[in-house]
Amino acid sequence: MLNQAFFVTWLAASVGLAGPVLLAAQGEIFAERAGVLNIGLEGTILLGALGSYLAAVATGSTPLGFVAGGVTGLAVGAVLALFYVGAQASQVVVGIVFNILAAGVASYVYDLAAGTSAPTIGLLRPVHLPVLSALPVLGPVLFRHPLPLYLTLLIVVLAQVVLFRTRFGLALIAVGEHPRAAHAAGISVARMRVIGVLLSGLGGGLAGAYLVTAQIGLYRDNIVSGEGFIALAIVIFGRWSPLRSLLAALVFGGADALQLSLQLFNDRVPAQVLLCLPYILTILAVSGLLGGRAQPAALMLPYRKE
Amino acid sequence: MAAPPDRRAASETPAAIAATMLLAALAAFAVAGLLFIPYGTDPLSAYAFLFAEAFGSLRGFGFTLVQATPLILIAQGTVLAWRAGLGYVGFEGCFVLGAAAAAWLALGGTPDGFPYALPPALFFPAVLALSFAAGAVWAGMIGVLRVRFRGNEVLTSLMANYVAAFIVQYLVSGPMRQPGSLPQTPRLPRDTWLPYLIPEARTHAGILIALVASGLVAVLLRATPTGYEIIASGINARAARYGGIPVARRQMLAILLAGGLAALAGLGAVLGVQHRLMDGLAGGAGFVGIVVALLARLDPLAVVPAAILYGGLEVGGAAMQRDTGVPSAVVFILESLVVLFILGSGLLRGWRLPLPWSGRWRATSRKAAE
Numbered sequence: 184m185l186n187q188a189f190f191v192t193w194l195a196a197s198v199g200l201a202g203p204v205l206l207a208a209q210g211e212i213f214a215e216r217a218g219v220l221n222i223g224l225e226g227t228i229l230l231g232a233l234g235s236y237l238a239a240v241a242t243g244s245t246p247l248g249f250v251a252g253g254v255t256g257l258a259v260g261a262v263l264a265l266f267y268v269g270a271q272a273s274q275v276v277v278g279i280v281f282n283i284l285a286a287g288v289a290s291y292v293y294d295l296a297a298g299t300s301a302p303t304i305g306l307l308r309p310v311h312l313p314v315l316s317a318l319p320v321l322g323p324v325l326f327r328h329p330l331p332l333y334l335t336l337l338i339v340v341l342a343q344v345v346l347f348r349t350r351f352g353l354a355l356i357a358v359g360e361h362p363r364a365a366h367a368a369g370i371s372v373a374r375m376r377v378i379g380v381l382l383s384g385l386g387g388g389l390a391g392a393y394l395v396t397a398q399i400g401l402y403r404d405n406i407v408s409g410e411g412f413i414a415l416a417i418v419i420f421g422r423w424s425p426l427r428s429l430l431a432a433l434v435f436g437g438a439d440a441l442q443l444s445l446q447l448f449n450d451r452v453p454a455q456v457l458l459c460l461p462y463i464l465t466i467l468a469v470s471g472l473l474g475g476r477a478q479p480a481a482l483m484l485p486y487r488k489e
Numbered sequence: 490m491a492a493p494p495d496r497r498a499a500s501e502t503p504a505a506i507a508a509t510m511l512l513a514a515l516a517a518f519a520v521a522g523l524l525f526i527p528y529g530t531d532p533l534s535a536y537a538f539l540f541a542e543a544f545g546s547l548r549g550f551g552f553t554l555v556q557a558t559p560l561i562l563i564a565q566g567t568v569l570a571w572r573a574g575l576g577y578v579g580f581e582g583c584f585v586l587g588a589a590a591a592a593w594l595a596l597g598g599t600p601d602g603f604p605y606a607l608p609p610a611l612f613f614p615a616v617l618a619l620s621f622a623a624g625a626v627w628a629g630m631i632g633v634l635r636v637r638f639r640g641n642e643v644l645t646s647l648m649a650n651y652v653a654a655f656i657v658q659y660l661v662s663g664p665m666r667q668p669g670s671l672p673q674t675p676r677l678p679r680d681t682w683l684p685y686l687i688p689e690a691r692t693h694a695g696i697l698i699a700l701v702a703s704g705l706v707a708v709l710l711r712a713t714p715t716g717y718e719i720i721a722s723g724i725n726a727r728a729a730r731y732g733g734i735p736v737a738r739r740q741m742l743a744i745l746l747a748g749g750l751a752a753l754a755g756l757g758a759v760l761g762v763q764h765r766l767m768d769g770l771a772g773g774a775g776f777v778g779i780v781v782a783l784l785a786r787l788d789p790l791a792v793v794p795a796a797i798l799y800g801g802l803e804v805g806g807a808a809m810q811r812d813t814g815v816p817s818a819v820v821f822i823l824e825s826l827v828v829l830f831i832l833g834s835g836l837l838r839g840w841r842l843p844l845p846w847s848g849r850w851r852a853t854s855r856k857a858a859e
Contacts, residue, residue: 220643272832275576275643276783279776280825280832286773287821294816295527409651416648455659462651469645471638478641483576 187320193440194324198332201436203228203393206335207414208421208428209342210256210386216346216423217379218359218372218481219267222278224387225411226285227263231256231391233289236402237296239304239395248304249331249392256388257381259285264380268373271485282411290404297402307331307397329397331389338386342425355379359479362486372486387411416465422477435461506786513830521823528815535809542808543801549808550801551690555762557800559584559754561699563778564785564792565706566747570628572710572787573743574723579631579646580751581775582653583624587752588759589657590623591616592674592766593665595681595759609680616681616756617698624752625745627653632744636737650775658768665766673767683761695757700793702750707789719743751775783828799824 207228214221221227234255239248266277307329316326346352357365358375366372390410395402413435421428438461442454467473522532543553563580570577594607594616607615631649634640662672683693710716721729722736730736758770781799785791806820 222643222647266829266832270833275578276832277829279578279779280783280828283773283776283780283821284825284829287818287823287825290818291524291816291822294818412647412651415644419644453659453663455655455662459652459655462648462655466634466645466648466652469641470634471640472634482641483643 196440197436201432202332203390204414205432207390208417210383214379214383221383223281226282227387228391229407231388235392252392253389256384260381260384264377303401331393509834513834517826539805543805551687551692552804553801557796558695559774560796562754564782566750567782569743570747576643581771582650583748583751584755584771585657587620587624588755591620591756595677620756621749624748628748693761695761
């Protein structure tokens, strides 16, 4: 069973499953590094999925649908920023209430716009990258995916550079660690946090679009089932760093893909054991058991100017 | 960028709070009312229909109470945990594990039943205790991580929801599964069902459990030294500790009780409504319950009417979907808008309008004149 073919298929499936949540995690890293925990990410992904589906149906173009998911996400991020940063409301409260609102809005809009006729859209096909996709093992695992995956990987690298190697990224981190000091140093805490939330919205919206345009091809009310929370978990498990979140996403995707293929072989190992593991590791990561607090020091704390 | 407007401390008089909450709720109803129009229903008659379905008959009110029961229990759990200063959001997990524990006992353990039968008089006390304990232990683990190791309880409890869901998924697709197709347990024996109070609406005795629990939480928080210490720990843990309050213990007590109450919501779903255990039983009640507690401003007595209102909206919304085709999602939009607008209204209360008779108006006009 554990021959190379199985291994390659499993890894390729892991990468595929990791894609959307990894994309959502990139934006969320910026929000959390600035001090805002966006629990509303789940609802953001849902609305992004709906926006991309409706746009793809309306225009007949799946790539346009993908872009529309990002636009929807940005708009959602703007609304969330109003509450998180503008009203300085409790982030946990806003996020939880927003997820319920988003589920209601998505279901309502879908019913109104699509009603009973809900065509499927043409999926974005896997693109075999020239030369690279012919590599043994690495080819099928990494280089035979739809375009959104390559975009995601590009964004991971970009996020890593922007966050740790630019003035903007360091200012954003400063705001999340010690907003008062950042303010004293002339950084606008509110502006940084708004940007963080907007990026979280963008990432979430694109992740929803990724699900719809590259994996599912249609929309249902329950199309997003926990991806937002998995993305939050990936951010934690990746200790708020884009590159490490890539590994974290592979752990989640790997467990998911493994339970799918193990179900085919036997049912003595309950699938749920595998599915649980990444969550338990994530709990351990923020439990305080492993020493030092890894999270941004001002996470979840609204900031008021003195 | 314009300078932020002057603020004074939010006016926290009961009248100001009540007035802004009422305005916010009205605004939410008005906005959500617009959503009826594309379906050819005018908002006023839609709301009239909705409330008549939920509150206009004994049967409708019975359905409303069934919906309100888990919301009350989870909201009381939220009140306890959040008043103690813990951002616990793991009620979905407590709910499903409490449900699983209740189903396990009701089925006489599994797979082959207990070697002895529990006397009927002992069953209900035992199942309440077991279910409560399951939720308390589940929430207590998160409590220990927070209180002892300073873990982030918001994130750990969110993730623990998934672990609990997988545990129940495993139970109903493995050891507790009814031989046959669907992943669910066999139907529970009739003796283990909660008795019906309003039979035509299948209103089960869970509402009594919820009301008793509400009374106990209210007494605990308002009339006992322990409750005072819980609230003090939540307002300012450092000051409370300085004042000699064992903050860690009070927070642990609050989270244990909170988890137990949410588990009883699961017990009600299994012994009162479904009469079997299955996957996805909580269906978001763990989060809507939090919203109810927020609407009640974390006041244990206000939780009951708030939960009955939200339960009624859900009953009315479902009836409206059946009769007129307006999606019941409108109700979820309404429920969340009410709370979001109230959150926004806190901001409103803190901002003083520059009215002609106020000092602030003179200050701004002076500034404008300069």
